[in-house]
Amino acid sequence: MAEKTTEQTLVLIKPDALKNSLTGYILSMLSEYHTGLRFAALKVVSVNKMLASEHYAEHKGKGFYNELLKYIAGEIHYPDEPIKRKIIAIIYQGEGAILKIRNIAGNTNPHKARVEKPGCIRALGTIVPIKDNLGNVIDDRIDNLIHASANLADSEREIKLWFKPNDIPPLMQPFDVVESRDHFYFKGGRLLKTYEPGCHCLVAPADLVWKTDYEALVELVAGRPAKISLEAIAAKYLINSVV
Numbered sequence: 001m002a003e004k005t006t007e008q009t010l011v012l013i014k015p016d017a018l019k020n021s022l023t024g025y026i027l028s029m030l031s032e033y034h035t036g037l038r039f040a041a042l043k044v045v046s047v048n049k050m051l052a053s054e055h056y057a058e059h060k061g062k063g064f065y066n067e068l069l070k071y072i073a074g075e076i077h078y079p080d081e082p083i084k085r086k087i088i089a090i091i092y093q094g095e096g097a098i099l100k101i102r103n104i105a106g107n108t109n110p111h112k113a114r115v116e117k118p119g120c121i122r123a124l125g126t127i128v129p130i131k132d133n134l135g136n137v138i139d140d141r142i143d144n145l146i147h148a149s150a151n152l153a154d155s156e157r158e159i160k161l162w163f164k165p166n167d168i169p170p171l172m173q174p175f176d177v178v179e180s181r182d183h184f185y186f187k188g189g190r191l192l193k194t195y196e197p198g199c200h201c202l203v204a205p206a207d208l209v210w211k212t213d214y215e216a217l218v219e220l221v222a223g224r225p226a227k228i229s230l231e232a233i234a235a236k237y238l239i240n241s242v243v
Contacts, residue, residue, distance in 0.1 A: 007097040008040055008174045010158040012147035013088040015074040022124065023088065026146060029104055029121055030092065037094035037101070040172040041163055045089050047073045051235040054161055055147075063139035067130050071141060089162045093172060098155060101148045110144050121145055161236050165208040176211040180204065184217050186234045191220050202237040213237075 013026055032038050045051075052069040059065050070076050074085025092101060106113035106120030113122040125144035129137045149155035156175065165177045180203045185192040187199035195201075203209055203217065213233050216226035 006093055006095055007152070007155070008091050008093045008159060008172075009097045009101050009149040009155050010147070010162060011090045011092060011101060011149075012072075012162075013090070014072060014143075014145055014147065015077040015085065015087060016071075016125070016143045017145040018084075018086070018088070019077040020124075022145060026121055030101060035092070035094070035097075035100045035104065037092040037097050040091040040093040040174075041168040042088065042090045043163075043167060044086050045162070046086050046240050048235075048238075048241070049073065050231055051161070051239060054229075054232045054235045055158070057232075064130055064141050067139075067141045071143065076141075091159055091163060091168065091172075093174075098149055098151060102150070105146055105148045108144055109142060113144075160210050160212065161232060162239070164236060164239075165210060177208050178211045178214050180207045180209050180214060182217075184221065186230070186238065189230070191217065191230050193221055200234075200238055200241060202234060 011030065013023055017023060017026060028034075030037070049069060052072045053060070055072065056065065056068050059068060067076070072087065074087070078084040094100075103117075104121060106117045106122040108122065110122050110125030110127060113120050113125065117123065122144045125142070128141045128143060130139045130141055132138050149158050159174065165173055168174075183193060183195070183204055184202045185195060185199040186202050187196055191202075192199060203214075209217075212228060213236075216228040216230075216233060219226040220230055
């Protein structure tokens with residue numbers, strides 16, 4: 001397990017950063033030289049709608065929500081090039097990781113970021129007006145290049161959403177894991193214990209699973225309420241799958 005005295009935080013390099021070839025710049029800004037932090041995990045992710053919805057669940061119902069889903073999925077910056085729709089998900093680890101990354105990232109609003117901390121990563125972002133079918137501005141979409149966990153609770157939720165235990169080296173796994181004793185399948189929003197044609201296998205016996213995910217799966221398959229939704233679990237274990 002990761003040392004309890006260290007923190008881990010999730011960073012997502014978003015499609016607008018990739019579109020503008022800022023990946024190298026962002027990695028340099030967040031490098032161990034500048035932050036004292038080190039990688040715990042990194043992967044390239046094609047963001048499906050279920051994963052996008054779970055990541056931005058707190059914004060559901062807001063005027064910019066649907067645009068936000070399209071943004072993180074890469075549909076806005078690569079409308080005609082689906083092969084380029086991706087983000088880079090990274091876990092950084094070290095003392096004070098959350099605050100260090102947030103300080104270098106800057107304010108979530110790029111306009112404020114440019115005023116408060118010129119030279120920060122999000123100072124290179126932009127705000128795009130969202131219009132209705134009549135051309136009236138109804139809200140804004142913030143294209144701010146990266147996501148960074150805001151606090152310890154968000155960090156745990158987000159790391160568990162974007163990474164499976166086996167994505168992270170054993171000594172850097174930040175949360176308790178268990179070995180599954182069962183099969184769990186997902187089909188059409190349903191959780192199954194036995195295979196049906198067209199279903200996706202979430203977890204198989206001997207797979208390493210976040211303990212909280214496994215406990216939730218056991219409750220959900222028995223028809224009982226759980227602390228974690230099925231969609232939040234399925235979104236992670238089906239990352240880079242077509243669902």
